Amino acid sequence: MSHTAHIRSHRKPRRNASSLAVRAGVAGGVLGTLAVAGASGSANAAEPVTQTLELPTLTADLATQAAQTADATEQAAAHYQLQAERDAAAAKAAKQAKADLAEARKKAAEAKKKAEEDARKKAAARAARTAARTTLATAADTATLPGGTGSGTGTGTGTGTDAGSDTGTSTPPATGSAAAIVSFVKAQVGKAYVSGATGPSAYDCSGLVQTAFKQVGVSLPRVSQDQSTAGTQVSLSNLQPGDILYWGGAGSAYHVAVYVGDGMFVGAQNPSTGVVERPLSYDPPTGAVRVL
Structure with missing residues (x-):
C-alpha cells in the first residue's frame, strides 16, 4: 500500500451527471417562477388603480332637510x-x-x-x-277864558261879558256832510265787531270809518294806517264833529274812530264791545285828521 493511501484527497469529489441535471432543473424552475412573478408585478404596476366611490342616495328625509335649510336661509336673508x-x-x-x-x-x-x-x-x-x-x-284846564268887565258913562252903567268857553268837549252841532257822518255812525252803535268787515251788520274800526264817509261821497283808504293821514292833521283841542280820530302814530295808526261832538266818539272797538259810543277820556286818541 502506498504511504499516501490513508490521506484524504484534497481534491473535490466528482459529481455525477444526474445530480447536476436535477440541480439545474430546480434552479431553472425557480428562475422561471421569479421571471413570471416579476412580469406579473410589472404589468400590475403599469395598470392604474381605479377606485369607485358610491354616493349616498338622496332620500326624502334629506330632501326635506335641504328644503328646510333653504327656507331658513331665505328667512334669515329677509x-x-x-x-x-x-x-x-x-x-x-x-x-x-x-x-x-x-x-x-x-x-x-x-x-x-x-x-x-x-x-x-x-x-x-x-x-x-x-x-x-x-x-x-x-287844554281843558286852560281853555276857559276869563271875561272882561267894562263900565260906560252916560245914562247908565252896563257890564259886558266877553267870555268864550272852549273846554275841548263842547262843540257846535254838526252840519252838512259832517252831520250825515255823525248820524250814520251813531246808528251803527251796538253792531258787532268783525275783523275785515265793512257792514252793514258788522264792522272793524277802519271799515266803519270808510263806510261812514262813503255815505257822503268821500272815498277813504281801507286801513287805519292810511286813514290817519287821509286829511289835515288837527289838534285834539280843536276837534269838530266828523273828524277822524286815530291811535298810534300818523301813518302807523292801529285804530281809528269818528268824533261825534261833545267830547264823544263812535268806533268799532273790539269783538267784546262791538260798535260803541264813548267819551274821549275812555281811551284818549293820539291825534286827529279832518277830511271835510
Whole structure:
C-alpha cells in the first residue's frame, strides 16, 4: 500500500451527471417562477388603480332637510333686509326730526321776536296815549277864558261879558256832510265787531270809518294806517264833529274812530264791545285828521 493511501484527497469529489441535471432543473424552475412573478408585478404596476366611490342616495328625509335649510336661509336673508330697511327708516326719521326741530326753533325765535316787537309798539302806544291824555287835561284846564268887565258913562252903567268857553268837549252841532257822518255812525252803535268787515251788520274800526264817509261821497283808504293821514292833521283841542280820530302814530295808526261832538266818539272797538259810543277820556286818541 502506498504511504499516501490513508490521506484524504484534497481534491473535490466528482459529481455525477444526474445530480447536476436535477440541480439545474430546480434552479431553472425557480428562475422561471421569479421571471413570471416579476412580469406579473410589472404589468400590475403599469395598470392604474381605479377606485369607485358610491354616493349616498338622496332620500326624502334629506330632501326635506335641504328644503328646510333653504327656507331658513331665505328667512334669515329677509330678516336682515327688514332690519336694514328699519335702520334706514330710523335714520331718515332722525334726520327729519332734526330738521323739524331746527324749523321749530326758528319759528319760536321769530315768534319771540314778533312778540317783543308787538310789546314795544304797545308800550309806545301807551306812552303816546298818556302824553295825549296829559295834553287834553292841560287844554281843558286852560281853555276857559276869563271875561272882561267894562263900565260906560252916560245914562247908565252896563257890564259886558266877553267870555268864550272852549273846554275841548263842547262843540257846535254838526252840519252838512259832517252831520250825515255823525248820524250814520251813531246808528251803527251796538253792531258787532268783525275783523275785515265793512257792514252793514258788522264792522272793524277802519271799515266803519270808510263806510261812514262813503255815505257822503268821500272815498277813504281801507286801513287805519292810511286813514290817519287821509286829511289835515288837527289838534285834539280843536276837534269838530266828523273828524277822524286815530291811535298810534300818523301813518302807523292801529285804530281809528269818528268824533261825534261833545267830547264823544263812535268806533268799532273790539269783538267784546262791538260798535260803541264813548267819551274821549275812555281811551284818549293820539291825534286827529279832518277830511271835510
